[in-house]
Amino acid sequence: MPTEKRxxxxxxxxxxxxxxxxxxxxxxxxxxxxxxxxRQEVEYKxxxxxxxxxxxxxxxxxxxxxxxxxxxRFTDFWTGADAIYAARLDAIRNAKRTIRFETYYMTPGRxxxxxxxxxxxxxxAGVQVQLLIDNFGTGSIPNEYWQRLRQAGIEVRLFRNFxxxxxxxxxxxxxxxxxxxxxxxxxxxxxGVSDSWDGDxxxxxxxxxxxxEVSYSGPIVSILEGNFIQNWxxxxxxxxxxxxxxxxxxxxxxxxxxxxxxxxxxxxTIRMLFQVSFLAARQRIWIGSPYFVPDSNTRNVLIQAKxxxxxxxxxxxxxxxxxxxxxxASRELYGELLAAGIQVCEYQxxxxxxxxxLIDDDWVSTGSANFxxxxxxxxxxxxxxxxxxxxxxxxxxxxxxxxxxxQCLSQQEWENRPLTEKILGRVGLIVKPLx
Numbered sequence: 456m457p458t459e460k461r462x463x464x465x466x467x468x469x470x471x472x473x474x475x476x477x478x479x480x481x482x483x484x485x486x487x488x489x490x491x492x493x494r495q496e497v498e499y500k501x502x503x504x505x506x507x508x509x510x511x512x513x514x515x516x517x518x519x520x521x522x523x524x525x526x527x528r529f530t531d532f533w534t535g536a537d538a539i540y541a542a543r544l545d546a547i548r549n550a551k552r553t554i555r556f557e558t559y560y561m562t563p564g565r566x567x568x569x570x571x572x573x574x575x576x577x578x579x580a581g582v583q584v585q586l587l588i589d590n591f592g593t594g595s596i597p598n599e600y601w602q603r604l605r606q607a608g609i610e611v612r613l614f615r616n617f618x619x620x621x622x623x624x625x626x627x628x629x630x631x632x633x634x635x636x637x638x639x640x641x642x643x644x645x646x647g648v649s650d651s652w653d654g655d656x657x658x659x660x661x662x663x664x665x666x667x668e669v670s671y672s673g674p675i676v677s678i679l680e681g682n683f684i685q686n687w688x689x690x691x692x693x694x695x696x697x698x699x700x701x702x703x704x705x706x707x708x709x710x711x712x713x714x715x716x717x718x719x720x721x722x723x724t725i726r727m728l729f730q731v732s733f734l735a736a737r738q739r740i741w742i743g744s745p746y747f748v749p750d751s752n753t754r755n756v757l758i759q760a761k762x763x764x765x766x767x768x769x770x771x772x773x774x775x776x777x778x779x780x781x782x783x784a785s786r787e788l789y790g791e792l793l794a795a796g797i798q799v800c801e802y803q804x805x806x807x808x809x810x811x812x813l814i815d816d817d818w819v820s821t822g823s824a825n826f827x828x829x830x831x832x833x834x835x836x837x838x839x840x841x842x843x844x845x846x847x848x849x850x851x852x853x854x855x856x857x858x859x860x861x862q863c864l865s866q867q868e869w870e871n872r873p874l875t876e877k878i879l880g881r882v883g884l885i886v887k888p889l890x
Contacts, residue, residue, distance in 0.1 A: 498752055504734035507818040507842075512735055513712060516840065520728035522714045526707040527673030529843045530640065534853060536652040536663045539644065540566055542670070546636045547573045554584045555635040555683050557614075559592040559628060559823075559834075560647030563600070570648050571600065575607040584609040587687055589629050590616045592647070612690040629686060630823050630834035633679060641676045643822055643839055644668030645810050651777070652808070659775045660805035665857055667809055669821055669846065673707045675839070682715055682837065709843055716824065716836040723831040725824045725838065730756050732814050732840075739766040741813040741854050745806065746778065747771040747785045748827040748887055754788065758795040770857055772808075773801030781827070783876055784883025786869070793866045800861035807857070811850055819847045828887050 505512050516522050533539045547554055547570075554577060561567055578584045586604065590613040601611050614629045634642040646652050646666050654660035688694045716725040733740050733756045740760055747769060749757070761767045769792070776782050789799050801807075812820045822838030824830040 498755075501730060501734055501756075504731060506737050507732070507735045507814050512818075513710065515731055516712055516714075516728060519731055520714050520724045522712040522724070522728065522840070523678055525675045525678045525711050525713060526709055527671045527675035527711050528707060528709060529669065529841070529846050530672050531670045532667065532846065532849045534667045536566075536646070536666065539646050539652075539666060539668045540569070542668065543634055543642060544569060544573050546634065546640065546642065546670075547577060550577050550582050550636050552582060552637045553635070554582055555587075555633075555680065555687075556585070557587040557629060557631050557633040557683055557686065558647055559589040559630045559632065560649060561588065561593040562595050562647075562649040562651065563597065564650035566650050566652070567596065567600070567648050571604060574604065574609055578604075578608045585683075585687065585692070586611045587614055587629070587683065587690060587692075588612070589614045591628055592630075610692065612687060612692045614686060614690050627833045628835070630830065631682075631837045632823055633683060633837060635676065635680050635683060638676055638680060640670060640672050641679050642668055642670045643679075643837065645808050645823060651806075654805055655777070658777060658806060661775075662804040664805050665802055665807040665809050667811075667821075667850075667853060669839070671711065671839070673709075675711045675713065678713055679837070682713075686835065709841065712840040714820075714822075714836075714838045714840065716830070716834070716838075725836055726750070726753065726831045728820065728838065728840065729753065729812055729826070732812060732818060732820065733757060733760055735818070736760050736765045736814050738815045739768075739813065741766075741768050741770070741811070741851070742826065743770045743807070743809045743811040743854060743857075744826040745772040745776070745808050745810070746781050746825040746827045746829070748781065748788065748884075750828065750831070753826065754791060757792065757797060761795045761797050767796075768798040768800065768854075768858065770800050770802060770807065770809075770854060770861060772806060773803050773862065775803070775805050777806055780879060780883045783880040784887055785880075786872065786876065787880035787884055789864065789869050790866075793864060793869055798863050800858050800863040802857055802861045804860055809853070809857070811854070813847065813850050813854060816844075816847060817842055819843075819850050821846075821850065 517524055533542050574584050586609060588611065604611055615624065632644050632646060644667060646668060652664045652666060654663050684694055714724055714728045716723060730753060757767055771785065772782060792799060810822065810825060820838050820840040824836040824838050830836050
C-alpha cells in the first residue's frame with residue numbers, strides 16, 4: 456500500500472477518534488449541565504433560632520420544612536438485622552386487612568425469600584398486599600420473584616421506571632423504607648430487604664450493620680398511608696380512598712412531625728429541617744449518617760453551633776462500607792469540622808447505616824434521610840421528628856454504644872490520609888449528586 460494512502464487512513468482514523476472523544480465530552484458536559492452540576496449553591500443564614508424547648512420551635516419546623524403535624528404512640532424500637540426483620544415478619548404474619556410496603560433496596564437471598572413467603576401467605580388469606588419498589592434499588596431481583604408475588608395476588612409497582620423520553624428523571628429515586636399494617640401501625644427505618652444487613656464479608660464486616668427501626672401507632676399511620684398512596688398513584692397504581700384507607704382518628708398526646716422530602720434541585724425540606732434543628736441546639740447535636748456529604752450551609756451551621764459550646768458529634772461509616780467513593784468524598788469535608796473541634800467518628804465493626812439527628816434532650820429526627828445531596832435534592836425521603844423521651848433515650852444509648860466502637864479522627868490523622876484517597880475524594884465531590 457502506498458505511503459500516502461496509509462497516512463491518509465491514519466489521519467482519517469485519528470479524526471474519527473478525535474470526533475468521538477469530542478462528542479463524548481460534549482455529551483457528558485451536557486448531562487452535567489442538565490442535572491444542575493454547574494448551578495451556584497445558594498447560601499443563606501438563619502439567625503435567632505429558638506431552643507427546642509420553646510413552644511414555637513415545632514411551629515418553625517412545620518412552616519420552614521413543610522412538615523405535617525400529627526400525633527401517635529411510639530410503640531417499639533429494634534436494633535440489628537435479626538430484630539428488625541423478625542419484627543417486620545411478625546407484623547406481616549399478623550396483618551388482618553392491609554399490608555403496604557415501600558422500599559428502595561432489595562437483593563436476592565434469605566431475607567428476600569422470607570419476606571416473599573410471609574407476604575404470599577397473608578395475600579392468600581385475603582389480606583390486601585401492595586408493594587411499591589424502587590426500580591433502580593431492586594434491579595438485582597429477578598423478574599421471577601415479582602411474578603411469583605403477583606401470581607399470589609400481591610400488587611407490585613416499580614417506582615420510576617427508566618423512560619427514554621425523560622432519562623434524567625431516573626436519577627431521582629424513592630429512598631423510603633415504610634411498612635404499614637392494617638392502617639394501625641407503621642414501621643420506619645433505614646433497612647432494605649437484603650442479607651447485606653447481616654454483615655457483608657465482601658466489605659470486611661465482622662458484625663451486622665448498625666441499624667435501627669421505629670414503630671408508631673395512632674393518627675400518624677393515616678398520614679404516612681397517604682404518603683404511600685401518593686407515590687403509589689405516581690407509579691400508576693389504582694387509588695381506592697375508602698374510609699378504612701385513611702382514617703380520621705382522635706388526636707393523641709405525643710406530637711409527631713412528618714417531613715416528606717421529594718425530588719427537587721433547588722429546594723430541600725429535609726435540609727431545612729436539619730438546619731433549623733441544629734440552630735436550636737443548646738447542649739448537643741449528635742448526627743448519625745452513613746453517607747455524610749453535607750453542603751456548605753449545613754457545615755457552617757454545625758461549626759456555628761460548636762463555637763457556641765454545643766457538643767457536636769458525627770457518627771458515620773468507616774472502612775467497612777458499601778460505597779467507598781462516598782466515604783472518600785465525605786472525608787474531604789472533615790477538615791473544617793475537625794478544626795472547629797467537632798468529633799467525627801467512624802464505626803469500625805461493620806457498615807454503619809443508621810440515620811438520626813439528636814438535639815439536646817428534647818428532640819430527635821429519624822427516618823430514611825442522609826446528610827448528602829442525594830437525600831437533599833434527588834430522593835423521596837421520609838423523616839419523623841418528635842420530643843418523645845423514650846425514643847430520645849433509646850437513640851442516645853444507641854449512639855453512645857456505637858461511638859464506643861468507633862474511631863474518632865484527629866486533625867493530624869485527617870491531614871495525613873493517603874494521597875490516593877485525597878484524589879478520589881476530590882473526584883467524589885465533583886460527582887456527588889450522582890453518588
